[in-house]
Amino acid sequence: GAVVSQHPSWVICKSGTSVKIECRSLDFQATTMFWYRQFPKQSLMLMATSNEGSKATYEQGVEKDKFLINHASLTLSTLTVTSAHPEDSSFYICSASTRQRQETQYFGPGTRLLVL
Amino acid sequence: GQQVMQIPQYQHVQEGEDFTTYCNSSTTLSNIQWYKQRPGGHPVFLIQLVKSGEVKKQKRLTFQFGEAKKNSSLHITATQTTDVGTYFCAGRNSGTYKYIFGTGTRLKVLA
Numbered sequence: 001g002a003v004v005s006q007h008p009s010w011v012i013c014k015s016g017t018s019v020k021i022e023c024r025s026l027d028f029q030a031t032t033m034f035w036y037r038q039f040p041k042q043s044l045m046l047m048a049t050s051n052e053g054s055k056a057t058y059e060q061g062v063e064k065d066k067f068l069i070n071h072a073s074l075t076l077s078t079l080t081v082t083s084a085h086p087e088d089s090s091f092y093i094c095s096a097s098t099r100q101r102q103e104t105q106y107f108g109p110g111t112r113l114l115v116l
Numbered sequence: 117g118q119q120v121m122q123i124p125q126y127q128h129v130q131e132g133e134d135f136t137t138y139c140n141s142s143t144t145l146s147n148i149q150w151y152k153q154r155p156g157g158h159p160v161f162l163i164q165l166v167k168s169g170e171v172k173k174q175k176r177l178t179f180q181f182g183e184a185k186k187n188s189s190l191h192i193t194a195t196q197t198t199d200v201g202t203y204f205c206a207g208r209n210s211g212t213y214k215y216i217f218g219t220g221t222r223l224k225v226l227a
Contacts, residue, residue, distance in 0.1 A: 007171075032213060034215075036168065036217075041222075042220075043204060043217045043218065043219050043220050044159065044204070044217040045217075046214055046215070046216065046217075048215050049213075060117070067159065077147075093159070094156055096214065102213045103147060103164070103213060104161075104164070105149075105161070105215065107158050107159050107160070107161070108158065109157075109158050110157075110158045
C-alpha cells in the first residue's frame with residue numbers, strides 16, 4: 001500500500017514552454033502533498049506544501065507564479081513549471097501524507113526535467 | 117531558518133568496514149527520519165525516531181536520536197556493495213508536518 005506515482009518520469013522541453021507534472025496517490029487519500037526539487041548531487045529542497053482544496057504554501061525563495069501547484073483532489077496534485085528555463089532543469093519529487101499519519105511521507109519516483 | 121547538516125559529505129569505505137553518518141539540526145526536532153537514495157532513484161524511507169535518546173536497529177543499521185533531539189546518527193556495520201547510495205536525515209519541528217532534509221552523505225563501497 002501507500003504508493004505514489006508521478007508522471008511523466010522524465011521530460012525534455014524547449015526554453016519558454018510550460019511543463020506539468022502530476023503526482024498521484026494510488027491507494028490512499030493524500031490530504032497533504034509536498035513538492036521537492038533536487039539538483040544533481042544535492043539534497044532535497046522543499047518547494048511547497050499543498051493541502052487538498054486550498055492554496056499551496058510556498059517556501060521562502062520559491063516563486064509561486066513560476067511553480068503553480070494545484071491539489072484539486074485527494075489523490076492528485078500537479079506542479080506546473082511555467083516558462084521553463086535551463087536553470088529549472090532538475091529532479092522534481094513529490095510526497096504525500098494522510099490525515100491519519102501526517103508525520104509519514106510516501107515519496108513518488110520523481111520527474112527529471114531537462115530544459116533546452 | 118532551520119538547517120540540517122550532515123557529515124561527512126562523502127565516504128568511501130572498503131567492503132566490510134563500518135560507516136557512520138551524523139546529522140545535526142539547528143533547532144530541536146519533534147522527530148527525525150532517515151532515507152536512502154540510490155543513484156538515479158528517489159528517497160526510500162528507512163526509519164523514524166521520536167524519543168530522546170532512542171536507538172533502533174535494522175539488521176546491520178543502527179539509528180540513534182540524541183538526548184537533546186538535535187542530532188542523530190546512522191551506523192552501518194560491515195558495509196556491503198548494496199549499501200551504496202546517499203543517506204539523508206530529515207527533521208521535523210513540532211507544529212508542522214513538513215520535513216527539512218539534511219545535506220546528505222554519499223557512501224561508496226569498494227569491493
